[in-house]
Amino acid sequence: MRQPQHEPMTGAPDRVTIYEVGARDGLQNEKSIVPVEVKAQFVRRMLAAGLETVEITSFVSPRWVPQLADAADLVTALGADALGTQRPVLVPNERGLDRALDLGVSSVAIFGSATETFASRNLNSTVLDQFTMFEPVAKRAKDEGLWLRAYVSMCFGDPWEGDVPIDQVVDVCARMMDLGADQLSLGDTIGVATPGHVGRLLAALAERGIGADRVAVHFHDTYGQALANSLEAIRLGVRTIDASAGGLGGCPYAKSATGNLATEDLVWALHGMGVSTGVDLEALVATSVWMAEQLGRPSPSRVVKALSGG
Ligand code: HMG
Ligand code: MG
Numbered sequence: 146m147r148q149p150q151h152e153p154m155t156g157a158p159d160r161v162t163i164y165e166v167g168a169r170d171g172l173q174n175e176k177s178i179v180p181v182e183v184k185a186q187f188v189r190r191m192l193a194a195g196l197e198t199v200e201i202t203s204f205v206s207p208r209w210v211p212q213l214a215d216a217a218d219l220v221t222a223l224g225a226d227a228l229g230t231q232r233p234v235l236v237p238n239e240r241g242l243d244r245a246l247d248l249g250v251s252s253v254a255i256f257g258s259a260t261e262t263f264a265s266r267n268l269n270s271t272v273l274d275q276f277t278m279f280e281p282v283a284k285r286a287k288d289e290g291l292w293l294r295a296y297v298s299m300c301f302g303d304p305w306e307g308d309v310p311i312d313q314v315v316d317v318c319a320r321m322m323d324l325g326a327d328q329l330s331l332g333d334t335i336g337v338a339t340p341g342h343v344g345r346l347l348a349a350l351a352e353r354g355i356g357a358d359r360v361a362v363h364f365h366d367t368y369g370q371a372l373a374n375s376l377e378a379i380r381l382g383v384r385t386i387d388a389s390a391g392g393l394g395g396c397p398y399a400k401s402a403t404g405n406l407a408t409e410d411l412v413w414a415l416h417g418m419g420v421s422t423g424v425d426l427e428a429l430v431a432t433s434v435w436m437a438e439q440l441g442r443p444s445p446s447r448v449v450k451a452l453s454g455g
Contacts, residue, residue, distance in 0.1 A: 146427040146452055149417030160421045162198060162385045163408060164330075164361055165191055167436075169200040169235060170405055171393025173212050175440065181215045183439050185222040190435070191390055192226060194428035196408070198385075200254070201227050203235035204244040209398075220248045230292040237268060242282050246289065253286050254294035254330075255279045257321050259314045262305040263298055263334070267398040276320055283324035295326035296363065300346060301338035304400045315349045322355055329360050330387060333374065334399045336367025340377035347381050357382030364406050366392060366445075371406035372414060379420075386411060391433030391444035407446030409433060426452070 168188050172179050184202075191199055201223065207214035216234065220227040233252040236242045245253055257275045258264040264272050279295075286293045299306075300314045318329055331346065347357055362378040364371035364387070375386045392407030412424045430452045437444045444450065 146430070148426065149413050151419055152417065153419030156380065157418045157420050158379065158384060160384075160423075161379060161415055163196060163411065163422050163424065164385050164387045165196045165199045165390060165408060166363070166387050166405055167191070167389040167391065167393045167408070169202055169213070170387075171389050171391075173203060173210050174394060174402075175212055177440075178212055178215075179439065181218045181222055184215070184219050187390075187432070187436055187439075188219075188223055189226060190432040191429070194432055195422070195424040196390075196429070197423055198231040198233075200233045200235070204241035205235060205237055217244060217248060220245075220250065233292070233294055235296075236282060236286075238278050239281055239285070242285060251290070252292040252294075253282075254296055255282055255321070255324070255326070256296035256298065256332075257317060258298045259309055259317045260299045260303040260306050263303060263399065267298065272317060276324070279321070279324055283326065287325045293324075293326045294328045294330055294361075295321035295324065296330045296332050297321055298332040298334045298399070300331045301333040301342055302335060304335050304402075311346055311349050314346060315353055318350060318355060319353050322359070327359070328385065329355060330363045330385075331360060333362075333364045333371075335402045336365035336371060338364060338374050339370055340373050343374050343377045344381055347378065347383070358384065361385035361387055363387035365394065365402055365404065366406050367403045372410055375406055375411060376414065390429060391436055391449055392446040393436070393440075393444075404445055407433075407444070407448065409446050409448040409452070413448045 202216040203213045230252045233254050236253045364374045388408040388411045389405035390408045392404040394404035433444045433449045434453045
């Protein structure tokens with residue numbers, strides 16, 4: 146399979162961590178319910194392709210996200226493959242944390258909103274009340290020695306509220322990090338960010354004491370900007386990039402959200418620039434082609450299309 150020509154880019158880091166969200170962000174948005182065996186095989190194939198950090202699923206209300214109602218079955222089916230600090234799961238509340246802890250999960254993510262409308266639609270909460278919900282989750286997670294990620298959604302724009310002021314985003318990010326999170330993931334839930342905006346937000350976070358070393362970026366690719374935004378974040382010191390195999394994804398509670406940055410598109414760019422990821426591109430493309438067959442529609446990833454002749 147064709148690989149990008151290696152031409153190291155000045156200033157690029159030796160390595161970037163890909164935080165793979167396809168099994169969670171991708172499959173939470175499918176109209177049909179994907180069988181748990183298919184999900185397990187998807188995760189195993191991604192691990193075999195060299196992805197080290199793989200978000201597995203969400204322990205959320207099955208009424209809210211029926212697509213992931215099988216979270217416990219998936220973790221059980223995966224066994225040791227679902228455990229360890231590099232296999233996070235989403236937990237919104239103590240109920241979710243209890244379910245995850247019962248299964249031996251050791252890495253969890255809480256997920257807040259920078260805007261009122263999305264806090265209401267995604268969590269049935271307000272921006273203020275979400276912290277009350279997350280506080281005991283974060284405290285217990287840290288007491289149990291878990292690794293804790295804090296997502297913040299709508300960091301770059303909201304489908305109902307329009308532009309989101311940077312100060313408002315930074316306030317929510319700071320409150321989430323004050324809960325004791327190890328990493329902050331900046332969610333561009335509807336894929337509207339542009340590179341200058343990324344730089345402005347990272348600078349504002351740094352001013353509040355949240356340096357790029359504790360930040361990950363999570364771009365959906367609705368406007369085709371996700372790769373440019375991710376490369377800009379790397380240039381500015383971010384070393385963890387969220388991506389989704391084959392470009393699966395979206396959010397069931399955010400209108401106009403499409404898939405995440407495709408992992409293959411990111412890997413192509415990084416490998417070309419001489420940045421290692423640990424990913425075997427050929428094996429990952431084969432995985433995404435297989436998953437697209439399971440879902441009955443082609444992957445939106447340009448790199449998957451180009452390399453699979455699709
Ligand atoms: P609520 O309806 O206010 O909560 O939802 P509730 O406490 O009234 O519970 C409703 C029902 O759910 C009850 O069951 C609870 O027991 C049950 P019933 O008595 O009616 O049968 N329940 C649970 N069951 C299992 N596990 C749980 C759980 N919690 C309650 N953890 C709640 C509030 C937060 C629960 C709900 O709004 C929820 O689950 N939201 C999650 C939505 C979601 O998963 N969205 C997608 C992830 S976020 C995302 O994609 C963005 C991201 O990718 C970044 C980006 O792109 O920006 C991360
Ligand atoms: Mg997302």
